[in-house]
Amino acid sequence: MGFNQCCLCLSLHQASLIITTASAVVYGACFIWLLVRHEIILGYFQQEPQTIQPILWLLVAFSGVFCLCFVLGAFGSLRQNQKIMRFFSMIYWLITAVVLIMTIAAWAVLVAKREKAVTSCNEYLTQVRGSRDLPGSGVFGVYDGDCDASIRNMMIVGALIVFIGNALQIYWCCIVSASVSRMKSNVGHQQLRDLEDHYNNYPSQQQQQHYYYYTAQQPPTELNRSSTQKPPMTY
Numbered sequence: 093m094g095f096n097q098c099c100l101c102l103s104l105h106q107a108s109l110i111i112t113t114a115s116a117v118v119y120g121a122c123f124i125w126l127l128v129r130h131e132i133i134l135g136y137f138q139q140e141p142q143t144i145q146p147i148l149w150l151l152v153a154f155s156g157v158f159c160l161c162f163v164l165g166a167f168g169s170l171r172q173n174q175k176i177m178r179f180f181s182m183i184y185w186l187i188t189a190v191v192l193i194m195t196i197a198a199w200a201v202l203v204a205k206r207e208k209a210v211t212s213c214n215e216y217l218t219q220v221r222g223s224r225d226l227p228g229s230g231v232f233g234v235y236d237g238d239c240d241a242s243i244r245n246m247m248i249v250g251a252l253i254v255f256i257g258n259a260l261q262i263y264w265c266c267i268v269s270a271s272v273s274r275m276k277s278n279v280g281h282q283q284l285r286d287l288e289d290h291y292n293n294y295p296s297q298q299q300q301q302h303y304y305y306y307t308a309q310q311p312p313t314e315l316n317r318s319s320t321q322k323p324p325m326t327y
Contacts, residue, residue, distance in 0.1 A: 104267065104270055104271035104274050105169065105172070105271060105274075105275075107267050107271070108165075108169045108177075108267060108268050108271040109166060109169040109170060111264045111267060111268065112162050112163075112165035112166040112169050112180075112268075113162075113166045115158075115162040115165075115264075116159055116162035116163045116165075116166055119155050119156075119158040119159040119162060120155075120159040122151075122155040123152060123155040123156045123159055126148065126151055126152045126155060127152060130148055130152070132216075133148060134148065135212065135213065135215075135216030137205070137208070137209060137212055147198070151194070151198075154190065154194070158187055158191075161180065161183050161184075161187060164176065164180060165177070165180040165183075165184065165268070168180055169271070172275065174272070174275050174276060177268075177271065177272045177275060178272050178276075180268070181265075181268050181269050181272045184264075184265050184268055185265055185269075188258070188261050188262055188265050191258065191261065192258045192261075195250070195253055195254045195257070195258060196254055198250065199247070199250040199251065199253075199254050202243070202246065202247055202250060203247060206243055206247070209239075209243050210239045210240050210243055213239035213242065213243065214239050217239065
């Protein structure tokens with residue numbers, strides 16, 4: 093990557109830290125919401141529970157694992173650990189691909205089974221005799237208990253996630269990869285500077301030869317003795 097800043101004001105390091113932290117919060121919230129509201133979600137698809145239940149628990153597992161991965165990425169970005177960030181960058185691309193496939197598949201299933209979802213939703217409301225927990229109720233002026241409008245709102249939100257959310261996540265992956273490349277480049281430059289300082293402080297072979305030549309050309313220094321000093325005894 094050839095750029096050093098993100099959004100014209102943030103450095104790559106700051107952008108990576110914000111992306112990983114925000115993603116960890118988002119996936120953690122999804123994990124908690126799916127656990128708390130799984131019965132309501134299953135109420136939309138009472139006619140096909142054997143198909144929806146594995147998908148729902150798979151989403152729960154993925155959201156939890158993704159949250160932990162982003163926590164690791166936030167830690168690596170905060171500590172500027174090159175090994176952790178290189179590993180996280182590969183994991184992030186894998187997460188992006190998995191999320192892209194899963195969101196497209198889930199949105200397509202919702203669109204294809206809209207009528208069955210509305211029917212199951214009405215059956216669910218009849219069973220629980222209430223609508224306060226119905227996802228999508230109250231959004232865009234929709235009345236509580238309007239299953240058709242609730243499903244429509246979920247389809248709109250799903251479309252935004254599929255197209256805009258995944259596009260943003262791919263862009264964020266590029267930012268994290270660029271941050272890792274920049275970190276690797278900075279480490280390489282620091283090693284080169286340290287090596288250059290070492291050779292600058294150590295005399296070269298040519299300088300050593302000049303020093304030896306200059307020393308050899310100097311006349312021998314006579315030892316000055318005072319008049320009171322006795323000559324050495326000879327035997």
